[in-house]
Amino acid sequence: MKHVIALAAGGTGGHLFPAEALARELMARGHDVVIHTERRGAQYTQALAGIAHVVLPASSLEGGVAAKVRAVLTILRGLLASRSDMKRRKVTAVVGFGGYPSFAPALAAKSLGLPLLLHEQATHLSKANRQLLRFADGLATSFPQVAGADGFDTGRIVETGNPVRQSILAARGDYPAFGDDLPLRLLVVGGSQSAAVFGRVVPPALLALPAGIRQRLQVSLQYKGDDADAIARQLHDAGVDARVQPFFDDMGQRLRDAHLVVTRAGATTAADLLTIGRPAIFVPLPHGGAREEQKRNAETLAQAGVGWHVPEADLTPDALAALLRQAFTSPTRLPDAARAAAALGRPDAASRLADAVERLL
Structure with a gap:
């Protein structure tokens, strides 16, 4: 009826x-x-x-x-x-x-x-x-x-x-091949409003990584600052293949290709990640009405093995570099987290x- x-x-x-x-x-x-x-x-x-x-x-x-x-x-x-x-x-x-x-x-x-x-x-x-x-x-x-x-x-x-958008459903697929000498794809997104903290912390964290990791990185960084072009040049000069843009209109494709995502912890972001099955470093909003909601989402997903919960106050270049180095050098950590994500999708x-x-x- x-x-x-x-x-x-x-x-x-x-x-x-x-x-x-x-x-x-x-x-x-x-x-x-x-x-x-x-x-x-x-x-x-x-x-x-x-x-x-x-x-x-x-x-x-x-x-x-x-x-x-x-x-x-x-x-x-x-x-x-x-x-x-x-x-x-x-x-x-x-x-x-x-x-x-x-x-x-x-x-x-x-x-x-x-x-x-x-x-x-x-x-x-x-x-x-x-x-x-x-x-x-x-x-x-x-x-x-x-x-x-x-x-x-x-x-x-x-x-x-x-429920997620059709573009996210269409992007479902196996976790990308992961191992020595293969590209390492990192997606950094801060939601529809972007996240200025990622523009401040992610570039120096990437520069602090060993040359062997930097040269394998393919980074998509959502950033709206006036210094976006300067950040992109700095990363390229350090051997990082980076795209720095205020918005990505092919988010499903980028999520499918990513080995790891750095992101906020909103519910729709979480649903997209789980549907496609990708691990993440969750950085909840530090203030505002959605703060507690995002904090709980991040804690729940981290406990389920989907990735890491890092409060914004703890997100320093050194801390992020150490976490990225740990994730990218372990042969099992990211693939295991991807399986945990897909199981919850x-x-x-x-x-x-x-x-x-x-x-x-």
């Missing part, structure tokens, strides 16, 4: 990309889908191509009393707009992907008596999902164990994995999540 399903997603890629993946799976099954997001999410035009979407007013509840009052009024406007759209489209269920912009559509769903399924991308419930859990009819998780859902009926929790996550939605209906 054909249904109309609304997906509520925050404005970051970490929320919007899983929503996109589910949307395309549901559409392939014959359902109609609309994504309710906010201004930032609407900027992901490629992800939203061919998918109906609504841009809602949204605001965080952080700040003082005056800021909270303004935020509540903004959320109320978003709720009314979302509710009106759901009634017009005859929506039959809502899936929330977290982020404060998901509040309004989730509350609109409950005001209309629609079933609400929450999806959690991380190893710990996000602030938004924790607040919305009381209204939820089901919870889908990306990992076998997710903290913060205490008291919620375990019979209504299903592990689906975190859920390439069928979109299908499993769509099954959960259909069961809820």
Whole structure:
């Protein structure tokens, strides 16, 4: 039976990309889908191509009393707009992907008596999902164990994995050949906002490596600083084959080719790595609302053998050089970590999540 399903997603890629993946799976099954997001999410035009979407007013509840009052009024406007759209489209269920912009559509769903399924991308419930859990009819998780859902009926929790983009699924493949005299491919990415710390720490760490390793390195460094060209020249002069760019639009290919990734620890980044099966050095955000979430993700994945968790305060050139030297000189450490990553990957996550939605209906 054909249904109309609304997906509520925050404005970051970490929320919007899983929503996109589910949307395309549901559409392939014959359902109609609309994504309710906010201004930032609407900027992901490629992800939203061919998918109906609504841009809602949204605001965080952080700040003082005056800021909270303004935020509540903004959320109320978003709720009314979302509710009106759901009634017009005859929506039959809502899936929330977290982020404060998901509040309004989730509350609109409950005001209309629609079933609400929450999806959690991380190893710990996000602030938004924790607040919305009381209204939820089901919870889908990306990992076998997710903290913060205490008291919620375990019979209504299903592990689906975190849906990833088609370009990531298409990049799945065997771990690249690894051994003496073969190239060593290092990918350094800091998410959609890049990470200035990687531009400061990674180049001197690479320069500190033995010449035998430097001359085998093929480095892709995402960096937006004004000195990007100077960094690239410095690395080339030291024998490192390096590409320094503000953005890589072929991320699936670069992940597939990489022997090791240096990255933040966001949930979507983790899902991409696990789906393709690549080891990583995880450097969580040092501050902000996502700090604890990323820290827990990094700790969980490091404990599972997927790689290393390095707090940003400990990420010095000397420390990173020592870690890279250890990883690249061991014949087993990186291939073993790649196998651990692949074992946690859920390439069928979109299908499993769509099954959960259909069961809820």
